[in-house]
Amino acid sequence: MSSSLSEQPATPRGALVTVRGAEKQFPALGGREMITALDGLDITISPGSFVALIGSNGAGKSTLLSVLMGAQFLDEGAIEIDGEAVTDQPSWQRSDKVAMVRQNPENNVLGGLTIEENFALAVMGPRRGLRLRRYPRAEIRANAAAALAGFGMGLEDRLDESSATLSGGQRQAIAVAMAAVRKPRLLLLDEHTAALDPKRARIVGEATTEIARQHGMTTIMVTHDLAHAMHQTDRVLMMHRGRVVLDLSGPEKDGTGVSDLAGIFERVVGEALPDRTLLAVS
Amino acid sequence: METLLIGAQIGLLYGPLGLGIYLAISVLSLPDLTLEGSFGVGAATGAATAVAGFDPVTAMLAGMAVGACAGLITAVLHTRLRMNVLLTGILMTSAAWSVSIAIMGTGNVSLVRIDTLFTWVRGFGVSQQNATIIVAGGVSLLLAGLLAAYLHTSSGLAMRATGLNIQTARSFGIRTERYQIAGLAMANALAAASGVLVAHSQGFMDVSIQGGIIVVGLAALIVGMTILPSEKIIPGIIAVLVGVVVYRIVIAFCLRAGIPPANLKLLTTLIVLAFIAIRMHGGGLYRIREWRQRRRQHIQFLEENRVVKLI
Ligand SMILES: Nc1ncnc2c1ncn2[C@@H]1O[C@H](COP(=O)(O)OP(=O)(O)OP(=O)(O)O)[C@@H](O)[C@H]1O
Ligand SMILES: [Mg+2]
Numbered sequence: 001m002s003s004s005l006s007e008q009p010a011t012p013r014g015a016l017v018t019v020r021g022a023e024k025q026f027p028a029l030g031g032r033e034m035i036t037a038l039d040g041l042d043i044t045i046s047p048g049s050f051v052a053l054i055g056s057n058g059a060g061k062s063t064l065l066s067v068l069m070g071a072q073f074l075d076e077g078a079i080e081i082d083g084e085a086v087t088d089q090p091s092w093q094r095s096d097k098v099a100m101v102r103q104n105p106e107n108n109v110l111g112g113l114t115i116e117e118n119f120a121l122a123v124m125g126p127r128r129g130l131r132l133r134r135y136p137r138a139e140i141r142a143n144a145a146a147a148l149a150g151f152g153m154g155l156e157d158r159l160d161e162s163s164a165t166l167s168g169g170q171r172q173a174i175a176v177a178m179a180a181v182r183k184p185r186l187l188l189l190d191e192h193t194a195a196l197d198p199k200r201a202r203i204v205g206e207a208t209t210e211i212a213r214q215h216g217m218t219t220i221m222v223t224h225d226l227a228h229a230m231h232q233t234d235r236v237l238m239m240h241r242g243r244v245v246l247d248l249s250g251p252e253k254d255g256t257g258v259s260d261l262a263g264i265f266e267r268v269v270g271e272a273l274p275d276r277t278l279l280a281v282s
Numbered sequence: 283m284e285t286l287l288i289g290a291q292i293g294l295l296y297g298p299l300g301l302g303i304y305l306a307i308s309v310l311s312l313p314d315l316t317l318e319g320s321f322g323v324g325a326a327t328g329a330a331t332a333v334a335g336f337d338p339v340t341a342m343l344a345g346m347a348v349g350a351c352a353g354l355i356t357a358v359l360h361t362r363l364r365m366n367v368l369l370t371g372i373l374m375t376s377a378a379w380s381v382s383i384a385i386m387g388t389g390n391v392s393l394v395r396i397d398t399l400f401t402w403v404r405g406f407g408v409s410q411q412n413a414t415i416i417v418a419g420g421v422s423l424l425l426a427g428l429l430a431a432y433l434h435t436s437s438g439l440a441m442r443a444t445g446l447n448i449q450t451a452r453s454f455g456i457r458t459e460r461y462q463i464a465g466l467a468m469a470n471a472l473a474a475a476s477g478v479l480v481a482h483s484q485g486f487m488d489v490s491i492q493g494g495i496i497v498v499g500l501a502a503l504i505v506g507m508t509i510l511p512s513e514k515i516i517p518g519i520i521a522v523l524v525g526v527v528v529y530r531i532v533i534a535f536c537l538r539a540g541i542p543p544a545n546l547k548l549l550t551t552l553i554v555l556a557f558i559a560i561r562m563h564g565g566g567l568y569r570i571r572e573w574r575q576r577r578r579q580h581i582q583f584l585e586e587n588r589v590v591k592l593i
Contacts, residue, residue, distance in 0.1 A: 109450075113439070120436065125454035132432070134436065
């Protein structure tokens with residue numbers, strides 16, 4: 001991958017992400033009741049680490065990532081990313097630091113534009129390069145082709161095609177590649193391989209890990225695949241009802257097997273695991 | 283041939299309005315009805331400045347500036363007060379009527395014996411009709427070129443992204459509210475340019491010319507998109523200009539065939555509906571063989587139908 005795009009400063013000391021006392025509620029039942037998505041959450045993530053975020057459906061994982069991206073805002077609490085208080089910063093201002101691949105492929109790639117144009121926006125937007133002239137086409141194309149080649153889906157030869165014609169899995173691969181060319185400080189992945197077939201999911205998953213490690217991007221990856229969470233990451237966080245209920249890293253994590261984790265999960269959640277998780281364990 | 287020329291002559295006057303509708307609806311996905319009001323205040327400003335002795339180009343720019351202001355107000359009401367664009371446009375258009383009268387100081391003014399671009403071109407010995415085609419076509423093509431050039435810059439690309447998915451656009455670092463404001467100002471300036479052209483070409487200005495004019499722009503968009511369906515910018519812009527001319531040619535033929543002018547609005551509605559039907563159903567509307575498939579498509583439409591809250 002070309003390194004001419006946005007060189008990163010040296011890794012600062014201390015945490016890259018700090019979340020303190022995060023509270024977020026959503027109105028439910030027509031506003032008569034409130035659902036708590038984040039319940040006094042505290043998280044500290046050190047630079048360059050690759051963190052898996054697991055938890056049952058509705059645990060608040062997507063909400064946490066949205067809040068880190070700036071697509072949603074906390075009711076209470078504070079967020080700091082890369083030494084900057086971003087609690088009230090809109091997402092467009094964070095785009096040079098944070099990139100996110102959402103759960104829904106429709107929201108990651110702009111359907112009415114070509115793949116090349118999507119890459120142009122992903123690169124030029126965070127650079128504040130949206131001026132009254134054309135984007136540097138050759139440079140964007142070279143970067144896009146290089147980033148897409150790693151996925152082996154042949155997308156690098158389809159840069160001029162409208163992305164409206166792409167499948168969900170293809171969109172997710174493009175979304176990861178777009179995040180990669182931006183080289184953000186913080187990469188947020190919300191079940192980015194859930195829409196892919198098993199083989200493709202493994203390829204995209206591994207390519208993503210490689211890209212993140214190669215550029216030292218701090219990554220938070222939401223997944224329901226416990227084996228993937230255990231084997232590919234430095235740290236595993238388990239969320240339940242808007243709180244972190246398990247934080248595994250270092251020797252403690254190495255000493256825990258996937259089946260142990262599944263056991264903890266079942267005890268915490270207090271209900272049977274979804275089939276997908278069980279499949280991943282066996 | 284004569285009918286074709288009449289169609290082109292009137293159609294091209296509405297070219298910039300079609301471009302404005304294209305920008306607001308197709309690019310920004312904002313159904314901005316303020317364009318109708320901007321057409322009116324643009325025409326009023328163009329007339330008032332011409333009467334006050336300004337040259338036609340200044341009159342045109344002044345009209346466009348006032349139209350841009352109307353768009354700016356709508357956009358700010360939408361982004362700041364979070365008002366629905368459709369509703370804001372209806373309110374703004376209603377207000378525009380009074381604003382037009384205030385600008386001119388009266389309900390109608392005559393522009394006879396006042397210099398316009400049309401009289402200037404006629405000075406070269408060109409017929410009235412050809413002068414209109416040259417001036418209206420020239421202005422439409424110039425504005426279309428500028429719009430196409432803008433939409434191909436990175437800033438224009440960001441504006442297109444804003445119209446596709448606001449959340450995704452913002453996560454790319456695009457300040458979407460600014461693009462909505464700038465885009466609506468541009469779209470309304472285009473509509474106002476049409477107003478100035480119409481007022482100057484017909485030699486008088488009456489506030490009532492804005493009434494229902496948005497339908498002409500919508501017709502242009504729908505006819506154009508039916509003839510030349512494309513998501514790309516240049517085909518889209520060509521389509522809307524072709525659309526407005528074709529629409530006026532159809533009207534011209536109908537008038538020639540003896541349909542009374544009082545039925546013009548009904549006729550417009552029928553033309554638009556006919557083109558929508560062609561667009562949705564292709565050629566053979568009632569071929570039995572495809573009945574099952576059509577029925578499925580219809581159920582699919584009902585499944586995907588969504589309610590939109592106006593307030
Ligand atoms: N926009 C919203 N409006 C109302 N409630 C919401 C909204 N977004 C999330 N919630 C609620 O907040 C809680 C947390 O949702 P969230 O999407 O963060 O869960 P999740 O951990 O990502 O689950 P999943 O694994 O299913 O993706 C859920 O109970 C959900 O109902
Ligand atoms: Mg989720």
